[in-house]
Amino acid sequence: MGKVLMKGNEVIAEAAVHAGCKYLFSYPITPQSELVAYMAKRLPEVGGLFLQAESEVAAINMVYGAASAGVRVMTSSSSPGVSLKQEGISYLVGSELPAVVVNIMRGGPGLGSIQPAQSDYFQATKGGGHGDYQIPVYAPATLQEIVDLMRDAFNLADRYRTPVYILGDGMLGQMMEPVEFKEVVNEELPPKDWATTATRGDGGPKLTNSLFLDPAELEEHNNHLQAKYAKIKEAEVRYESYLLDDADYVIVAYGTVSRIAKNAIKEARNQGIKVGMIRPITLWPFPEQPFIETRDRVKGYLTVEMSAGQMVEDVRLAVEGRKPVFFYGRTGGMVPGQEEILEKIIEMAGGEQ
Secondary structure (H helix, E strand, O other), rough: OOOEEEHHHHHHHHHHHHHOOOOOEEOOOOOOHHHHHOOOOHHHHHOOEEEOOOHHHHHHHHHHHHHOOOEEEEEEEEEHHHHOOOOHHHHHHHHOOEEEEEEEEEOOOOOOOOOOOOOOOOOOOOOOOOOOOOOEEOOOOHHHHHEEEHHHHHHHEEEEEEEEEEEEEHHHHHHEEEOOOOOOOOOOOOOOOOOOOOOOOOOOOOOOOOOOHHHHHHHHHHHHHHHHHHHHHHHOOOOEEEOOOOOEEEEOHHHHHHHHHHHHHHHHOOOOOEEEEEOOEEEEOOHHHHHHOOOOOOOOEEEEEOOOOOOOHHHHHHHOOOOOOEEEOOOOOOOOOHHEEEHHHHHHHHOOO
């Protein structure tokens, strides 16, 4: 299959089908509604099912039921809709059920706007719902990267028995780019002998449950989850390094903002300022290693986000106060422009905050 021109939301949907997803339970909300419409038509063609739930709360609990049966299942929404799903996501975590959750972020808080934003970073990377937990978060920057990461998201979910986020913004959902869907050999994954359908002729019923009335048992379960997160942090970190080898200054950006930042970096270099970029591909686990490798030799970092400043906190933790960390953000659906970022680079290089 050669390259085809597609809209971002439709790319997410088709990539999920190629990854073996057979079930989508969701509710339309701008700017991700095309994903739902595409899957409504596409899933029956591959023997799957789309069901438009009566609410986001219902949708995430349908995901819980399907994941309990061991099938590949996902849900998608945009910022306020994902907020409504948080209790169900915590239940998925507690029951160790694999699923993929897509959030095409929009401006907030509240109903906010339908314009792009990155202000759900805290929600995605710091748990979001109740309890002590983490969820792996992929942040693609291009539509082709969505294709490549979607199969990885489902595989990671199955490998570790955990929900996984695909975190994009309204631009990523609405833009059109050529993409290629390549046939990929599926990796060997653990058998789903925990699933409720795994006991046909194999003993008693299997249950999925996140309720532990004995506090000692719940603590043991939490310790088990924390050990799993430690394995994910060790094995599943991803990032892109861009022009870091000789950089005096480093831009930190993810998603579509990183694409704008690259153009600003090129212009800054044309003006004699040696700038590179660290682009986290996994927002959790956060890529600390490139900061460890650069923080003793570069002069400063500039974090650029479509938020009031969320990822910048993880950048500051990774830098450990060894170098200044500057921040530039736009909110409410406003997108940082190339010239704005370049101006901040020049300010940083001039010693201004």
